[in-house]
Amino acid sequence: MHIEVKSIREGVYLLWRLDLLDEARQFALGGKRDLLRCNGVINNSIDRMLRDNDGDMDIVRKVIRYQERYKNRFIDESSVTWIAHDKNACVYFWLFIFRRFTCQNTLLDEITRYSRRLYRRDRNKHKIIRDELPLRTPDTAEQCLIAGLYILDILPLYLGDLQDILDEIRKEYSRIRSSIKDEFSWFSEAESVHIEWVWEQLNKNNYLLSDFGSSEISQNIKFRSIPFIYYLWNERRDTKTLFLNTLRKRYANMKHRKKVATKAPVNIRISESSKKTLVKLEKRFNRNRADVIEFLIEKAWAELNQKN
Structure with a gap:
């Protein structure tokens, strides 16, 4: 046959x-x-x-x-087109499912394990061993979508249960998406070295990555993953807010230290009127004082060279 x-x-x-x-x-x-x-x-x-x-x-x-x-x-793929067209949604989709429906081998009791699953009555208690996943570590946003679908495919759930999970993911993603713009605006233009620094800070927390395992997240999707990992963190709101505020301040200090590491100190005294003008320029350009002065010097030098 x-x-x-x-x-x-x-x-x-x-x-x-x-x-x-x-x-x-x-x-x-x-x-x-x-x-x-x-x-x-x-x-x-x-x-x-x-x-x-x-x-x-x-x-x-x-x-x-x-x-x-x-x-x-x-789950028909036409039901997840809203995810497929949004790379951030792809990453969140996989992180949500990976966190809820998979587990490390060491967490399983061999007596309760049957085939490749741990069966429980509550649909949210089904877990798939991560070493047994068809696609364990997706490397792109697109791979995150298919990796999440594979997990849903092999869960012993009915279609209605799977649709409920999709509805929950869509609702939570819509809520989180607007929060990211405000709470993670400082991270929006992070370069690779900054992403690694933030990842190290997350790794230092004993619980933040415990549901994922730091080795499970591909280097290529860390930038998109970091905010979602924070929002998926099952912790009290005040604790999460304190962590994020501290992280943001440390991030700003880290970037400042890297920025001034190659700068030469210059002590100057200027008139009160020049100082007021300098303050206005800081607000106008949305830059700190040192950046404004450096910008004006470079601009003046460029204009002189053009005249010559």
Whole structure:
């Protein structure tokens, strides 16, 4: 009997359910061009299982049952177009799902573990072992979306439950998106060295990254991840506010120290009227005093060179 999957997502799900994790990972980032090869791997694997089990047709019936389960429960990608068109939403989507529905191997009691899942009655208590994920560490925003969908695909939940999760994510993301503009405006133009500095500060906190594991976040998505990790942090509001205020002040001090490290000190005295003008220029350019003076010097020098 020939089994055919219609998409890479379905193929990855089927391979995962057949305990073929390496094969599932092989196709996790595949596209339509890989579909034929994926079907080949699935059918060759089923043929091998049949040979190893004296042609036991329960294997085929199990595969068909898995396929039906996937078709009845999977989230159609048309339902997540609002995520696909927003890179920040892609990252938040994955972080939300990764935090809630996965766990480290060390957190599982071997007695309660069945196959690759820890079953609980509460739908929010289902956990997938991170070492068993088809796509564990996405490297781009687009990969975050597919990694999150893979987790939802293999959770033992009904479609209604999955839709509830999507609705919750959309509601929370809408709320957070407006807050980021205000509370993380200081971080909006961070360079790679600044991103790493902030990540180190998060790592120093005993709890902030505990739900993610610092090694799980790719270098390429840290910039987008940092604000969302803060908002997903399950901590009292006053504690979070204090942490963020302290982080912002330390960040400003760090940037200032790096900026003045190569600057030469110059002591000058100017008239009271010049000082008032300097204050006005600071406000006009939205720069500190040293930056304004340096800007005026460079501008005057450039004008002199043009005349010469």
